[in-house]
Amino acid sequence: MFIEIEPQSTVPIYEQLTRQIIEGIARGDMQAGETLPSVRSLAADLGVNMHTVNKSYHELEAKGIIFIRAKSGAVIRSADERVLTLEQLQQIEKNLKPVVAEGMVLGATEKQIEDMMKKVFADLQLRVEGV
Amino acid sequence: MFIEIEPQSTVPIYEQLTRQIIEGIARGDMQAGETLPSVRSLAADLGVNMHTVNKSYHELEAKGIIFIRAKSGAVIRSADERVLTLEQLQQIEKNLKPVVAEGMVLGATEKQIEDMMKKVFADLQLRVEGV
Amino acid sequence: MFIEIEPQSTVPIYEQLTRQIIEGIARGDMQAGETLPSVRSLAADLGVNMHTVNKSYHELEAKGIIFIRAKSGAVIRSADERVLTLEQLQQIEKNLKPVVAEGMVLGATEKQIEDMMKKVFADLQLRVEGV
Amino acid sequence: MFIEIEPQSTVPIYEQLTRQIIEGIARGDMQAGETLPSVRSLAADLGVNMHTVNKSYHELEAKGIIFIRAKSGAVIRSADERVLTLEQLQQIEKNLKPVVAEGMVLGATEKQIEDMMKKVFADLQLRVEGV
DNA sequence: GTGGTCTAGACCACC
DNA sequence: GTGGTCTAGACCACA
CATH class of the missing domain: 1.20.5 (Single alpha-helices involved in coiled-coils or other helix-helix interfaces)
Incomplete structure (x- = not known):
């Protein structure tokens, strides 16, 4: 998955991340059941802080797109689990x-x-x- | 034009204003050539700060939707003037x-x-x- | 409102805070419509970090107990606004x-x-x- | 006894286990004097780590609900033995x-x-x- | 090794 | 002055 952050954008970094992960899933780069990179490794890859990635993951969880298994990673929920309310x-x-x-x-x-x-x-x- | 501000929204008030004015124009509440309410009167109507309305008007101008004639108001540009780049x-x-x-x-x-x-x-x- | 934090508890500080604010509201120490102390001032009062208080406030918002007006404070929602789902x-x-x-x-x-x-x-x- | 673990819960697995065993006992699924499944077999059944089950059993012992006889299993204490302090x-x-x-x-x-x-x-x- | 929590300190946008 | 965002760095509990 290619993620590109524009640090100077008015859109917060964690929000850019959230959008790009969503697009990545929509595009099929990542499949349901797969685990997202750990907050620390993704943060290192992108050159941003761990907390910024963490905030994005929690936003994705709040949207019902992933769930975070404490201490073992963030997993993409399957379409079946996602009930479109x-x-x-x-x-x-x-x-x-x-x-x-x-x-x-x-x-x-x-x-x-x-x-x-x-x-x-x-x-x-x-x-x-x-x- | 009915403008309703949600103070508890995460969307900044000036941005909510901008969107609702755009929707108002799209909806036909306001026509090209018409003048938007003065910054002061709209601010008073909505119970928000004058600067907030001012910021919204300048955002609309930057988007090419209105033009601000110093000291005589904000005028909605006609579709002809608006070139869709x-x-x-x-x-x-x-x-x-x-x-x-x-x-x-x-x-x-x-x-x-x-x-x-x-x-x-x-x-x-x-x-x-x-x- | 008297809030007492036990730093050595296994219950996270932000969670202790959340509970005590809820109890304070239940007890009537704080009324609907009132604004909670600013994150910074409460943090200073309790001797904890700003972010810890911030996290608690956001938890309260997620529970539907307060709403956070960005840049102007956290307000206790009235019982009317709270629909018990x-x-x-x-x-x-x-x-x-x-x-x-x-x-x-x-x-x-x-x-x-x-x-x-x-x-x-x-x-x-x-x-x-x-x- | 039916035990169901929610991996995506914020409640630690060992804590979920502890609660469900307590509920099982309260429900009468297991009686005083009976021996809980061995740490290894329960861990295998639930697909969790052995240490996780072990931690849960020790928590139950600390609560005064079972006692652990080294190498011969975890036994549910009778109501008589349990003095409600x-x-x-x-x-x-x-x-x-x-x-x-x-x-x-x-x-x-x-x-x-x-x-x-x-x-x-x-x-x-x-x-x-x-x- | 992972996410959870917490601290300290900074800059910014909004009001 | 307020909350929002971001960074850097630390310790802990869980698995």
Whole structure:
């Protein structure tokens, strides 16, 4: 999995990490049941502090994407274990709204935004479909 | 325009403001050429600090959505004035990506996400179509 | 509010803090709508690190007992805002179970345990009822 | 006796084990005078480390619930042998307090908590009464 | 070896 | 002034 941190970004490092791990899972780089690198080793790899990675892992756990087995690592939950709750769907919609609205106000058409979404989808599913 | 601030949100107030103004424009509550409320009056209405509103307006200007005429108000730019640059399109895609990825990893299907996007679109365009 | 930390306890400091704040609220020392001390001032008062207090506050937020307004403090949620979910009830039951079981195995009768619970209840409600 | 370990719990495995053995005894699955499974066999059954089971057994001994006869097994003490000390009663009360306080703060009524306790009691005594 | 906890101290964004 | 983030470094309990 290739993770690239932009230290000067306004997006916190732990949040960048969280997003990239999620994208990695969506892309199929990592499979359910696999263990994420230990907080210390990933921190060393990325050149960031252990606590920063730890915070990201806990955010992923709160989102229901991994679970952390104390003292033995962070494991990606399987799709079966992940029940898509109504709350989560609403959260996604809430996240989607400002992005779509900004696109529209900037002059993008519905079609342009839909195409963009399909492109994002295709990019992420490349490997999954390929398997 | 109805603006509602959630003080307990982790999203900064100025950012919530920015998003809601964008949604208001997308929804057609405000038209191109119209002037946004003055910084002071909007701040008073919402019970937030003047600087917070000011910061939001400047963010909108940076996004190319309004322009601020010193001492005479913030005016919504018309769609004609807004050129959808490639840079902006890429920005939208960049914003869209983590939302879609998270949805997928949580178990949403492509269809569910597309439907959600259409719903967001429909919500925003209600008034525009009605006019 | 009197908070006393036992540094040598096996219970983490942030957890001791969380419990004592909960007890303080239950006891009526602090009312809904009130702001908890700032993380830094409470940390200084107790002689612990800022991050430890911060972790406790976030635990309280996760439990739905307070909400943290970024950069302006942690506020106790009112009972109205707190909807007792089924999940929370089950959590309480799950917490209750080992305590009751241990009491029974050690030879306590049902009555003894019930009396103990009533005593705990009475202790906590003293001030609330007194008001 | 059915013992189920939740690996992803924040509660240490040895502690989960201790609680479930206590519940098993409270429930009447195991009687005073009986010998617990050997450390090795229970560890193998549960797929956990031998040291983990060992730690749990020693915790049970410290609580006065079993006694460990070197090389011949862990025996459940009879109720007669178990003297409920004032210290133990206070310990139970100390354990009960945070659970009750949290319930109250979350909006549970005294009755709800009492009912929950009765339910826990009933669950545990099912088999005892049945015998 | 792993995550959990804790400390000390720093800079920043927001209000 | 507040919480948010980040770093560096330490000790501990668990497995």
